[in-house]
Amino acid sequence: MFETAELGRTLDKARYERRVPALRTELLALQERAREARLPVHILINGVDGAGKGETVNLLHEWMDPRYLSAQAFGPCSDEERSRPAWWRYWRALAPKGRIGIYFGNWYTEPIVGRALRHLSREGFEAQLTRIASVERALVDDGALIIKLWFHLSKKAQKDAYRALLASKRTRWRVTKDDQRNQRRYDRFREVSERAVRETSTGYAPWSIIEAGDERYRNVAVGETIAAALRERLDHPPPARLSAEQRPPPTDGRTILDTVKLSAKVPARRYDKRLERLQGRLHAAFDELKRERRSVIAVFEGWDAAGKGGAVRRVTAALDARDYRVIPIAAPTDEERAQHYLWRFWRHLPGAGRMTVYDRSWYGRVLVERVESFAREDEWQRAYNEINDFEAQLVEHGTVLAKFWLHIDQTEQLRRFKERERTAFKKFKITEEDYRNRAKAGRYVHAVHDMIERTSTDLAPWHLVAATDKRFARLDVLEHLCARIEQAL
Amino acid sequence: MFETAELGRTLDKARYERRVPALRTELLALQERAREARLPVHILINGVDGAGKGETVNLLHEWMDPRYLSAQAFGPCSDEERSRPAWWRYWRALAPKGRIGIYFGNWYTEPIVGRALRHLSREGFEAQLTRIASVERALVDDGALIIKLWFHLSKKAQKDAYRALLASKRTRWRVTKDDQRNQRRYDRFREVSERAVRETSTGYAPWSIIEAGDERYRNVAVGETIAAALRERLDHPPPARLSAEQRPPPTDGRTILDTVKLSAKVPARRYDKRLERLQGRLHAAFDELKRERRSVIAVFEGWDAAGKGGAVRRVTAALDARDYRVIPIAAPTDEERAQHYLWRFWRHLPGAGRMTVYDRSWYGRVLVERVESFAREDEWQRAYNEINDFEAQLVEHGTVLAKFWLHIDQTEQLRRFKERERTAFKKFKITEEDYRNRAKAGRYVHAVHDMIERTSTDLAPWHLVAATDKRFARLDVLEHLCARIEQAL
Numbered sequence: 001m002f003e004t005a006e007l008g009r010t011l012d013k014a015r016y017e018r019r020v021p022a023l024r025t026e027l028l029a030l031q032e033r034a035r036e037a038r039l040p041v042h043i044l045i046n047g048v049d050g051a052g053k054g055e056t057v058n059l060l061h062e063w064m065d066p067r068y069l070s071a072q073a074f075g076p077c078s079d080e081e082r083s084r085p086a087w088w089r090y091w092r093a094l095a096p097k098g099r100i101g102i103y104f105g106n107w108y109t110e111p112i113v114g115r116a117l118r119h120l121s122r123e124g125f126e127a128q129l130t131r132i133a134s135v136e137r138a139l140v141d142d143g144a145l146i147i148k149l150w151f152h153l154s155k156k157a158q159k160d161a162y163r164a165l166l167a168s169k170r171t172r173w174r175v176t177k178d179d180q181r182n183q184r185r186y187d188r189f190r191e192v193s194e195r196a197v198r199e200t201s202t203g204y205a206p207w208s209i210i211e212a213g214d215e216r217y218r219n220v221a222v223g224e225t226i227a228a229a230l231r232e233r234l235d236h237p238p239p240a241r242l243s244a245e246q247r248p249p250p251t252d253g254r255t256i257l258d259t260v261k262l263s264a265k266v267p268a269r270r271y272d273k274r275l276e277r278l279q280g281r282l283h284a285a286f287d288e289l290k291r292e293r294r295s296v297i298a299v300f301e302g303w304d305a306a307g308k309g310g311a312v313r314r315v316t317a318a319l320d321a322r323d324y325r326v327i328p329i330a331a332p333t334d335e336e337r338a339q340h341y342l343w344r345f346w347r348h349l350p351g352a353g354r355m356t357v358y359d360r361s362w363y364g365r366v367l368v369e370r371v372e373s374f375a376r377e378d379e380w381q382r383a384y385n386e387i388n389d390f391e392a393q394l395v396e397h398g399t400v401l402a403k404f405w406l407h408i409d410q411t412e413q414l415r416r417f418k419e420r421e422r423t424a425f426k427k428f429k430i431t432e433e434d435y436r437n438r439a440k441a442g443r444y445v446h447a448v449h450d451m452i453e454r455t456s457t458d459l460a461p462w463h464l465v466a467a468t469d470k471r472f473a474r475l476d477v478l479e480h481l482c483a484r485i486e487q488a489l
Numbered sequence: 490m491f492e493t494a495e496l497g498r499t500l501d502k503a504r505y506e507r508r509v510p511a512l513r514t515e516l517l518a519l520q521e522r523a524r525e526a527r528l529p530v531h532i533l534i535n536g537v538d539g540a541g542k543g544e545t546v547n548l549l550h551e552w553m554d555p556r557y558l559s560a561q562a563f564g565p566c567s568d569e570e571r572s573r574p575a576w577w578r579y580w581r582a583l584a585p586k587g588r589i590g591i592y593f594g595n596w597y598t599e600p601i602v603g604r605a606l607r608h609l610s611r612e613g614f615e616a617q618l619t620r621i622a623s624v625e626r627a628l629v630d631d632g633a634l635i636i637k638l639w640f641h642l643s644k645k646a647q648k649d650a651y652r653a654l655l656a657s658k659r660t661r662w663r664v665t666k667d668d669q670r671n672q673r674r675y676d677r678f679r680e681v682s683e684r685a686v687r688e689t690s691t692g693y694a695p696w697s698i699i700e701a702g703d704e705r706y707r708n709v710a711v712g713e714t715i716a717a718a719l720r721e722r723l724d725h726p727p728p729a730r731l732s733a734e735q736r737p738p739p740t741d742g743r744t745i746l747d748t749v750k751l752s753a754k755v756p757a758r759r760y761d762k763r764l765e766r767l768q769g770r771l772h773a774a775f776d777e778l779k780r781e782r783r784s785v786i787a788v789f790e791g792w793d794a795a796g797k798g799g800a801v802r803r804v805t806a807a808l809d810a811r812d813y814r815v816i817p818i819a820a821p822t823d824e825e826r827a828q829h830y831l832w833r834f835w836r837h838l839p840g841a842g843r844m845t846v847y848d849r850s851w852y853g854r855v856l857v858e859r860v861e862s863f864a865r866e867d868e869w870q871r872a873y874n875e876i877n878d879f880e881a882q883l884v885e886h887g888t889v890l891a892k893f894w895l896h897i898d899q900t901e902q903l904r905r906f907k908e909r910e911r912t913a914f915k916k917f918k919i920t921e922e923d924y925r926n927r928a929k930a931g932r933y934v935h936a937v938h939d940m941i942e943r944t945s946t947d948l949a950p951w952h953l954v955a956a957t958d959k960r961f962a963r964l965d966v967l968e969h970l971c972a973r974i975e976q977a978l
Contacts, residue, residue, distance in 0.1 A: 073811035
């Protein structure tokens with residue numbers, strides 16, 4: 001497929017100088033429109049070494065407004081990056097809405113280099129391409145524009161480029177030992193790259209192949225490709241999908257929550273001893289996991305007043321406060337709002353030997369955001385897949401993931417609301433919103449049912465906790481969390 | 490001084506249970522008020538091992554609203570942390586306005602442990618305490634409340650505490666080998682700690698010493714100390730300081746900018762070759778610095794249209810785009826606004842082998858914020874010291890710091906504004922604000938003069954660049970940057 005970029009196209013100086021001013025003007029205007037439209041733009045720069053990728057990034061800084069442009073290059077992983085799922089480093093670097101991020105040495109680099117140098121199996125390579133496609137899909141679905149530029153040089157052109165650089169003392173440094181070694185594997189790199197480009201050239205995020213042999217031609221081709229993609233996206237924004245009807249609830253009215261045996265309880269006299277034993281067990285299990293430099297994520301969802309906070313504290317009490325963080329999910333900050341909705345969860349992922357407890361989580365997308373219509377139907381519908389993919393990445397990395405739904409019935413909830421209102425230091429926990437949510441309980445039940453149906457996977461099953469009896473619920477949470485960690489060891 | 494916390498104070502169960510509910514109610518109410526007042530609260534937890542610091546942090550999570558509380562513990566440095574100045578890890582962890590951050594294993598830990606174990610000289614220890622005092626001062630000046638709790642146990646009480654923990658299988662893990670080793674050095678730790686506590690117990694951030702032998706007494710003492718500090722600060726906010734008159738300009742009207750020889754120029758025919766040579770030299774120097782795993786910060790300030798952008802691009806063109814980031818300083822995000830003004834510069838500090846170019850910088854505090862009265866006089870006046878201290882930390886870490894003021898006169902500036910307005914793709918650079926700023930040129934000159942007078946230090950001198958001739962300015966910037974790096978090697 002790369003033959004189309006071996007035509008020896010060039011652009012003479014006179015024509016270049018005639019075209020560039022108009023191109024710059026257009027790029028600037030488009031960049032400004034993208035900013036106003038709060039469009040997140042991700043430009044991927046990949047391709048053959050020696051094809052001028054770095055120079056092009058410099059040039060883009062010159063042609064556009066650098067204040068809203070940010071170049072990111074990914075070298076070897078830092079230990080903070082290594083101790084989290086592979087995509088963490090890319091998520092943390094994503095440009096927010098209204099900005100243009102330029103990424104090189106990006107998520108294509110590792111699979112292509114790995115496969116070309118045979119560090120990566122064919123299956124591993126294919127799996128990474130599939131992952132890439134699904135992440136890019138999620139970003140585009142969320143409104144991002146992804147522009148992927150593949151810089152191509154023929155074998156001979158690469159050789160010539162290196163020779164020219166090596167000829168001068170001033171540019172010799174640009175050709176590294178790795179470059180020279182990889183040059184000898186040109187054919188291998190080409191084959192692997194073709195496969196990667198072909199398989200990830202999707203309708204929503206296509207590749208553009210840039211013939212890179214002639215600097216002027218390359219510059220104009222890059223500028224025009226970016227301008228065309230921006231223009232197309234800004235002139236024809238994706239149609240706002242209509243919010244479809246909510247699906248009717250299951251016909252017999254029964255949901256998965258009806259399977260929870262709400263009467264389960266633990267007698268007070270047995271509680272303290274069992275709690276202590278489970279906390280000791282949790283500590284020991286977590287300690288072993290720490291030695292393996294792995295991490296834990298515990299997700300707490302459930303009805304208001306179901307006892308999430310109390311259960312979380314029984315978990316954290318078993319741990320050294322150095323090792324965990326509780327992330328209570330409230331309204332996003334503006335930096336979070338300027339990103340894909342999963343971004344604010346990615347940023348808090350635990351490093352090696354740490355636990356993050358999410359008090360409410362990404363499941364808000366398919367619960368409150370669905371019920372309150374904060375998310376459109378197409379948004380929350382596709383969230384199930386996005387979430388499964390996200391969680392698969394956590395588990396593949398070796399993170400232990402435990403997800404709890406704390407269940408109580410409506411009568412018990414009301415009783416607790418009233419009780420809280422009577423207790424001065426718990427009053428702050430009850431607001432009018434809690435009562436409003438109560439009125440929507442039917443819709444929430446439906447959303448919970450769908451959530452469990454679609455996101456209780458082998459890798460990341462939901463654990464439903466009967467929470468009428470707080471003692472039972474706390475012990476059950478601890479027991480399940482211990483079991484999840486012990487299984488993983 | 491710790492004898493006052495060896496009185497064997499205890500609290501019986503009945504009194505504890507009578508006092509706690511009211512204390513929790515008050516803590517919650519105060520936390521809510523702090524949130525409304527957007528007060529940043531930093532609670533430091535330090536003291537003797539085995540004194541229940543971790544348990545207390547858990548307890549605070551139970552007593553207060555955990556959604557606006559965040560506990561931070563600092564273990565060994567990650568490589569991202571190690572490759573930046575020591576305080577970077579603390580700045581990145583600081584709680585924003587309206588939240589309470591609880592820090593243990595914090596900035597006191599390293600100097601105290603280091604000195605007690607003799608890894609740190611007396612001078613190094615003193616220097617760290619001085620640094621701590623000045624950072625805490627800056628945070629408090631910016632409106633933060635710092636509550637410092639020192640948990641004390643007598644030698645015997647520590648021994649008893651360890652013995653009790655070791656007696657049970659379930660709690661044995663709490664006593665580590667390090668704890669046991671440090672226990673043998675109790676006296677040494679005590680002496681060093683006393684010194685640290687005494688020297689950093691300032692009016693703006695005093696220590697409270699908590700007798701920690703009895704759990705109930707300790708819990709109530711911690712709760713009441715925090716409540717008292719919050720109450721005091723919320724009931725008596727520091728008086729809003731009046732903005733004093735701007736100082737009159739130097740009497741003869743001459744400023745440091747008058748020393749810049751604006752007529753300096755480089756003939757066009759010599760430019761290309763000299764540019765290339767300097768870029769090669771910069772590349773080589775930076776490469777050597779990279780090998781030493783050090784970093785560079787280049788700060789560009791100057792008049793609008795003085796050519797900062799063009800100079801920056803001549804610098805970055807000499808580097809591999811992987812190695813640098815340009816951070817254009819515009820309006821802060823809300824996460825940035827919720828922090829001390831230096832926070833948003835700390836977050837972008839380069840790691841080992843990287844360069845960060847700040848296109849405008851922290852000097853905005855003493856330039857635009859001063860001239861436009863965005864900062865009160867006391868705020869920008871103290872900023873000189875805060876900035877010098879910040880930069881000293883960079884340089885001590887081994888970062889090469891180069892600061893440029895690009896100077897042109899008013900006539901040249903007007904000429905450039907007009908020229909930009911005629912060039913379509915540069916039009917975006919000129920806004921009404923630029924003309925408004927021009928009208929305030931006199932006040933800016935004065936601010937620049939003061940800035941250079943107070944922040945051009947041996948460690949971090951300003952370099953004034955005659956920028957009438959763009960070629961001269963670009964070469965001069967490159968030359969100076971090369972020299973700075975070469976000197977540091």
